[in-house]
Amino acid sequence: MDLTSVKAMASGSKHSYIRKKKFNFKKDMIGWAIMLPGLVLFTFFVWKPLLSGIILSFFETEGFHAGKFIGFGNYIEALTDMNFKKALLNCFKYTFWTLLLTYLLPPFMAIIINEMVHFRGYFRFSIYFPSMVPSVAVSILWLFLFDPGPNGFLNILLSYLNIEPSGWLQNPKLTIPLIVLTMAWRNFGPTSVIYIAALQGINNDLYGVAAIDGAGFLAKIRHITLPGIYNIMRLFLAVQVIVVFQVLQEPLVLTGGGPDNASTSLMLQIYHFAFRDFQAGKAIATSVIAFIILMSLTLVYFKLVKANTDME
Amino acid sequence: MKRILVIVLCMLLVLGAASGCGTKKSDTVSDSEKATTTEAKSDSQVEGTEDAEKEPEPVTIVLGLAPADSDEAGLKAFNSAVEEFTKEYPWITVKSENFVYDPGTFIPKAESGQLPNIFNTWYTEPQKLINAGYVAEITEQMKAIGWDKLIHKNSLDLASKDGKIYGIPTNIYSLGLMINADLFAKAGLVDERGVPLFPKTFDEVREYAKIIKEKTGKYGYCVATRDHQGGWHFTNIAWNYGVEFEKQVNGKWVAAFNSPEGVEALKLIYDMKWVDKSVQDSALVGVGDWIKLFGTGQVAMVPGDSAWAPTVVATDYKMNKDHIALCSFPAGPKNNYALMGGNLFMFSKDSTPAQIDACLKFLKFVGQGPEFDPNSVPLLEQAYQELRNADPPRPITKGFSVSIDPELLRVHEELFNKYVNVNIEFFNDYYLNNFKNLRPEEPYHAQDLYGILDSVLQRVLTDKNVNLQELLDKAAHDFQVNFLDKIN
Numbered sequence: 086m087d088l089t090s091v092k093a094m095a096s097g098s099k100h101s102y103i104r105k106k107k108f109n110f111k112k113d114m115i116g117w118a119i120m121l122p123g124l125v126l127f128t129f130f131v132w133k134p135l136l137s138g139i140i141l142s143f144f145e146t147e148g149f150h151a152g153k154f155i156g157f158g159n160y161i162e163a164l165t166d167m168n169f170k171k172a173l174l175n176c177f178k179y180t181f182w183t184l185l186l187t188y189l190l191p192p193f194m195a196i197i198i199n200e201m202v203h204f205r206g207y208f209r210f211s212i213y214f215p216s217m218v219p220s221v222a223v224s225i226l227w228l229f230l231f232d233p234g235p236n237g238f239l240n241i242l243l244s245y246l247n248i249e250p251s252g253w254l255q256n257p258k259l260t261i262p263l264i265v266l267t268m269a270w271r272n273f274g275p276t277s278v279i280y281i282a283a284l285q286g287i288n289n290d291l292y293g294v295a296a297i298d299g300a301g302f303l304a305k306i307r308h309i310t311l312p313g314i315y316n317i318m319r320l321f322l323a324v325q326v327i328v329v330f331q332v333l334q335e336p337l338v339l340t341g342g343g344p345d346n347a348s349t350s351l352m353l354q355i356y357h358f359a360f361r362d363f364q365a366g367k368a369i370a371t372s373v374i375a376f377i378i379l380m381s382l383t384l385v386y387f388k389l390v391k392a393n394t395d396m397e
Numbered sequence: 398m399k400r401i402l403v404i405v406l407c408m409l410l411v412l413g414a415a416s417g418c419g420t421k422k423s424d425t426v427s428d429s430e431k432a433t434t435t436e437a438k439s440d441s442q443v444e445g446t447e448d449a450e451k452e453p454e455p456v457t458i459v460l461g462l463a464p465a466d467s468d469e470a471g472l473k474a475f476n477s478a479v480e481e482f483t484k485e486y487p488w489i490t491v492k493s494e495n496f497v498y499d500p501g502t503f504i505p506k507a508e509s510g511q512l513p514n515i516f517n518t519w520y521t522e523p524q525k526l527i528n529a530g531y532v533a534e535i536t537e538q539m540k541a542i543g544w545d546k547l548i549h550k551n552s553l554d555l556a557s558k559d560g561k562i563y564g565i566p567t568n569i570y571s572l573g574l575m576i577n578a579d580l581f582a583k584a585g586l587v588d589e590r591g592v593p594l595f596p597k598t599f600d601e602v603r604e605y606a607k608i609i610k611e612k613t614g615k616y617g618y619c620v621a622t623r624d625h626q627g628g629w630h631f632t633n634i635a636w637n638y639g640v641e642f643e644k645q646v647n648g649k650w651v652a653a654f655n656s657p658e659g660v661e662a663l664k665l666i667y668d669m670k671w672v673d674k675s676v677q678d679s680a681l682v683g684v685g686d687w688i689k690l691f692g693t694g695q696v697a698m699v700p701g702d703s704a705w706a707p708t709v710v711a712t713d714y715k716m717n718k719d720h721i722a723l724c725s726f727p728a729g730p731k732n733n734y735a736l737m738g739g740n741l742f743m744f745s746k747d748s749t750p751a752q753i754d755a756c757l758k759f760l761k762f763v764g765q766g767p768e769f770d771p772n773s774v775p776l777l778e779q780a781y782q783e784l785r786n787a788d789p790p791r792p793i794t795k796g797f798s799v800s801i802d803p804e805l806l807r808v809h810e811e812l813f814n815k816y817v818n819v820n821i822e823f824f825n826d827y828y829l830n831n832f833k834n835l836r837p838e839e840p841y842h843a844q845d846l847y848g849i850l851d852s853v854l855q856r857v858l859t860d861k862n863v864n865l866q867e868l869l870d871k872a873a874h875d876f877q878v879n880f881l882d883k884i885n
Contacts, residue, residue: 148529149508167875234678255680255859341623344680344855361500362845363529 138369146366159370163358169371171346172354173378175261176330179350182262183329187269188322192314194273195280196306209281213274220271224338227267228254231339254340257347264335264348276321280314287313323386327379351375453488456751460759461496461513468711470787474780478763481776485762489755498522500844507531512745515756520566520739521843523556527563533744536562538753547767552799556741564741565757566799567765568704571735571835572633573827574602575701575709576722577694581605584612584697592822595724599634599665602698602727606675609697617675619690619699620666620854623683627854628847630700631662632839633736637729638662642839642846649885650841652877655869658731663865667857680858692716700726703794703827707784710791718792722823725831737835739799767800769808777809781816792819795828842880849876 110117142159144151163169198208215223230238231253240250254260291309300308311318333352336342342349342357351371359368460479464471479491498518506512507529518526526532539545539562545553548566556564574596581593586605588594596602606617621627632642639658643650669676677690688705690696692714706721726735742760744753760766764773784791795813798806839846853872856863 148504148531150530165878167879232678233680250678252678252680252859257859340681341683343623343852344859345852360502360504361848363500363504363525365504 139373142366142369142373144366146364146369148363149365155366159366160374162364162367163370163374166354166358166367168346168349168354168357172349172351175347175349176332176351176375178261179265179329179332180326182265183268183325184322186262186265187273188325190269191273191276191321192280192318194277195284195314196310198277199281199284209278212277215271216274218271220334221338223271224267224335228339231263254348255344257344260340260344260348264332264339265329267339268329268332268335280317283314283317284310319390323383326382326386330379330382331375454751455488455490456749456755457490457492458515458752458755458759459513460491460493460756461516463493463495465495465497465711467713468787470783470791471711471780474776474783477779477783478776482759482762485772486755486758489758491759503531504529507745510747512747514748514752515742515744515759517567517740518564518743520552520555520741521838523564523741523743524558525844526743527558531746532563533746533748533753534561534563535565535744535753535757536560538750538757539565542757542761542768544757544767547800547802549799549801552739552741555739556743564743565760565766566739566741567767568796568798569737569739569835570702570704570797571726571737571831572630572700573702573723573726573735573831575691575699575705576724576823577691577697577720578722578823579694579717579720580609580613580615580697581722584609590822592820593722593724595722595826596698596727598728599637603665603669603673603675606669606698607673610673610675613697615694616677616690616696617673617698618669619682619687619696620670620676620858621682621684621687621699622851622854622858623681623686625844625847625851626684626687627682628850629736631666631850631854632843632847633700633726633734633836634665634729635659635662636734636736636836637727637732638665639729639731643841643881650881652873652881654876655866655873659869660865662729663853663857663869666854667863667865670858671861676858680855688712689714694720703824704796706794707791710789711787715789718790718819721792721819723794724826732834734834734836735831737837764805764809767798767802767805769802769805774808774812777812778816781812785816785818790818793817794819794824797832841884842876845880846876 141149141151143154143156145153145155145158194212198205198212201208218226232238232240233250233252233255234240235244235250237250237253239253243250252259254263287309292305295305295309331352332350333356336348336350336353337356340348342353352375355368355371355375358364358371463475466472475493479493483489483491494513496513496516498516500522503512503526512531523532536545544565545562552566552569553562556562556566576593576595578587578593581587582591584605586594586608594605596605602618609615609617621630635642635654635658638661640656640662641653644653645651666676677696679686682690687696687699688709689712691699692709692712694716701723703723706718706723709721710716710718726733742756742765744756748756757766761768761770762773762776764770764777781793784793793813793816795817796809798809800806849872853868856868857865
């Protein structure tokens with residue numbers, strides 16, 4: 086290792102260290118060979134459809150086959166569609182409610198479980214369990230619970246408390262928050278398990294020293310735990326926004342996008358364009374628009390994080 | 398050596414993955430095979446007259462016409478028909494599946510070559526499927542056997558484009574009102590012979606729904622709101638209130654349903670929901686939902702036609718056939734129309750002429766084509782018997798063929814009269830009156846209109862303070878801008 090590399094490592098600049106490495110195909114051949122199947126599959130199943138889709142979005146379509154070149158015709162059609170604006174707005178609503186209701190849930194559960202002395206394994210399994218149930222089955226289960234009639238399960242519980250039955254998913258104001266809750270119920274387990282792993286990676290001595298210094302539970306959380314899982318929380322923020330922005334299956338099964346498009350999402354709209362209305366060009370153009378929005382959000386996010394890191 | 402081994406293993410993995418991407422030869426028909434089968438076609442087409450002399454090429458067809466597994470009786474009759482058919486035409490190998498046309502799953506199946514050779518769809522779909530290139534042209538085959546002259550012209554036009562034929566219309570239906578006779582009886586809405594008092598107008602529908610809700614606690618009327626079912630039903634209600642959905646003004650098509658008549662029609666639904674509380678609680682009701690509500694006796698009235706009766710009984714809910722009645726679609730203040738639609742057979746784009754020809758033979762053999770075939774009578778009788786002997790027995794209801802072959806119509810009528818197993822008085826109002834004032838679906842973007850109306854109805858059922866005029870104004874504007882302006 087030369088002096089430049091050592092300096093780069095010492096200064097924490099891992100990237101500059103890696104950059105200095107020379108590309109040596111012969112030496113890395115095994116690595117490339119191991120990656121080859123993945124790369125081939127990735128090329129055929131991700132990049133090729135992606136690029137074909139982008140190209141197709143500039144053509145009139147017959148089924149999923151290109152016809153006449155129409156430039157931005159499909160994009161104009163998609164952007165001026167009566168449901169596009171609502172679907173886009175709903176995606177932001179899904180994201181907002183997800184961050185508000187569920188973003189902090191996994192780290193919170195992870196901290197509680199991590200603090201437990203007994204039955205830790207049981208609770209870890211319990212929170213993971215819902216993610217093992219097929220998602221459509223989960224949605225149908227929730228449909229029974231949210232039945233809007235007086236004989237719906239939750240409404241029967243409400244009736245014991247002398248509360249009027251609720252429309253649940255059929256109340257346009259509740260439908261997105263409730264869909265978000267059903268998604269959270271199924272998905273927060275695996276995320277919590279990752280947080281638990283991160284928590285267990287924090288050096289226990291730090292907690293001991295903090296206790297000697299007189300730090301209480303909250304102070305330990307604030308000064309040791311949260312900084313310890315900060316990077317994972319940052320990652321999950323980006324991942325959660327990207328995943329929730331593409332929500333499809335839950336509104337499709339639970340509400341079909343209703344009532345009156347109150348829960349329709351961009352992905353559901355794309356699904357409707359493609360498979361209900363047979364407008365493949367419009368569907369692909371909408372997908373590209375969604376892709377651009379997500380890409381922009383992600384870039385802004387990384388820029389903010391980078392600025393924050395640089396300041397530190 | 399180790400490195401070489403790793404590389405070879407990786408290449409094998411890549412090849413494995415690549416071979417997984419390939420298409421099985423047996424699943425598709427290559428160009429050369431098409432050429433072969435095209436030659437076979439000309440043989441098999443003339444076979445109608447020279448069957449015995451020719452040695453036809455073997456052909457395999459996939460029929461998307463099999464009933465669902467839950468419909469054991471229908472499936473038994475179908476399988477037995479297939480068995481007889483393959484005895485008669487030993488060179489035709491028949492595979493079958495229960496293909497239910499669903500716009501939501503059609504494209505993936507079409508794009509991945511998984512469509513059956515022949516499938517059933519609705520009158521609103523052919524132009525969409527033809528324009529998307531998913532169906533095969535059958536003009537030559539239809540003309541060769543003369544079926545193009547045996548189908549009512551208006552129906553055949555629906556399945557044609559630019560003079561080319563793409564489908565075989567089989568029947569028409571008219572939207573009526575399905576009645577749960579048991580709930581009507583419990584609510585005292587029957588005459589002295591126990592026949593339900595059929596509502597003649599929507600005022601009566603509202604009144605009866607209210608009585609049923611009060612006396613039985615069940616919903617009087619079901620307002621569908623999903624899967625385009627709501628729009629489909631509401632269109633007919635609105636027509637009878639005097640609504641024009643699409644009209645030509647100065648040569649341009651205009652969405653005109655935001656009229657006072659439209660508001661009045663919507664007010665009926667609003668009042669039944671919020672004033673009488675006689676419709677179901679759910680505001681998201683698709684096909685499966687209303688079948689469940691009706692089939693389990695939770696709702697007393699829902700728009701439907703005679704083909705739905707056996708379907709409702711064949712589902713898991715096993716509704717008693719004697720509890721189903723059907724009457725003509727109620728009149729509104731202005732009109733007394735019944736929405737007319739129908740079904741047709743279409744063929745996947747990958748079907749070879751020989752396969753299409755074999756499918757036509759099957760239709761003729763089982764009496765589903767527009768031409769009478771004496772050999773089909775025993776099979777039709779067997780099908781009726783299976784339905785009668787099923788557990789629970791299916792109601793035998795009358796279909797209305799688009800054929801103009803008088804012999805076929807006569808035989809179908811005779812068979813129906815022979816095997817009918819329901820109290821005909823529960824259906825006579827529909828059979829005798831509902832075909833007098835038929836109205837076809839709206840000419841442009843009917844399914845898109847239904848989708849927009851679904852949303853309108855969902856809003857009416859979820860928002861007590863909704864402004865009906867504003868709601869219809871927005872819906873009409875959306876329909877105009879997104880659909881009608883594009884054809885003007």
